[in-house]
Amino acid sequence: MLFWQILIDGFAISSLYALGATGFALIFGVSGVLNLSHGALMVAAVVAAWAAGAHLHAGPYAGAALGVAIGFSTSLLTYFVIVRPLQHSRKIREEEKEIFILTATLLWGIMIQELIAYLYTNNAKTVAPIVEGVVWIVGVRTPSNEIFTAVVCWLVIGLLWLLVNRTRAGKAVLAASMNPRGVTLLGIELSQVYIAVWAIYGVLVGIAGVLLGMFLGVSSYSVGPLTASAFAIVVLGGLGSVSGALIAAYVVGYLETMTAYLISPAYRTIPALLLVVAVMYVRPRGLLGRR
Template identity: 65%
Template sequence: MLAIQILIDGFAISTLYALGALGFTLIFGVSGVLNLAHGGLMVIAAMIAWYLDTSLGTGPYVGALAGLAVCLVAALVTYGGIVRPIENSRAVPAHERELFVLTATLLWGVMIQEALSYAFTNSPITVQPLIAGTVSILGVRTPINEIFIAAVAWAVMGALWLLVNRTQVGRRLLAASINPRALTLLGFELDRIYLFVWIIYGLLAGIAGVLLGSFLGSGSDYVPGLTGSAFTIVVLGGLGSVSGTLIAAYIVGYIETLTAYLVSPSLREVPALILLVVVIYMRPQGLLGRR
């Protein structure tokens, strides 16, 4: 019974981790940006979904869609207002741009956290589950919302895989991640490709934020933790590697769940962090990383 419980709980957590980290690694893979405001964008989606549902009475579905939309806008503001001006700035030396973007997105994340705290307080909230109730899976009572979350997350990840591997625009994204200069020489506008990938990123972060908010709650204090967790998974899997991120998400999710069940819930994050240190030491590029 305990093993089944660990399997189910670990699967749900890991899938959410994967979805949350996927956009983070996609942005890095295609445009070389490490967006440290990532957690802030996820929390924006959850808070808007919660606020519209509970305070304006829109219902959970409209709330979730609105959270998604606002997260998309916030992602585009991050790109257009923070990342792009630095990348186009002549005042910032080319070899220091990545560092400047890193610092700027970190500060942007802090600003988002403070703004959310001011607007909604830093008390945690929970987004209403899109489907209520429980079912028994092999004798383990499981919230239907948990299954729904895993299904949605896998559907989204499947759609992303199809987009990247089976469409023209997806192949351009791949090309941009491998050799952006060659793509420019072929006449493609990198800015349009980057804008497109930020749109996908905004949608991924929004979906992950709303789903996570209905599973583990959300709030302004969650911002650094969510960024940190995505960062850990992406570094472990290999920066920019989508498949590496998926594998790392499941490794981290199951290690955490095993620790929580078999050792102590208070120590659930420790073994994964130890593993991260070991991987960085033994294989700095991560499990499937190229850079």
């Protein structure tokens, strides 16, 4: 019974992690940017979806749509206001740009977090679920919303796979992640690719955020832990590897769920973080890393 419970609960949360980390890995793979405002963007999407319901009396679909729209636009704002000026700066030496962008995105994330706390308090927010009720799966009472979450995550990941492998624009993105200079030689504007990647990332982050808001709920305090979990998953999977991130999301998701059920919910994140440290020692490039 407990086995099935862990299997089902772990699958839902892992799928959510997978979706969140995919975008994070994609950005790093293509532009070498570690976006430490990741958690803040997710929380912004949740709060927007919540506010749509609470203040504008929007239905669950409209709320979710607004949440995704805010995730999308905040992501592009992050790129244009924070990342791009630093990438193009002539005053910062090339080899120092990564650390500048790292710091800038971290501070940007904190700014968003504080703004949310100021405007909407630091109380937790949840998004009205699109599907309600429970279903019984092998004797486990499972919220329908949990199944919905897993299905949407995999649909979106599937669409992303199609986009990257089957469309011209997607192929350019894939090529850019393999060899940025080669892509420019083919006459593709690298900055166009970056914008495309940040746009895709924004949609992924918005969807992941809204689903998380329906599933567990977040507060402005969640910004740090959400960034940390995406970061841990991506390091475990291998920096820049999307398929590595997908596998790592399930490793981390199940490890957390098992800890919560078998030891204590208070220690939920600890074993996964220890695993990341261990991977850094033993296999620094992660499960499927190529750098």
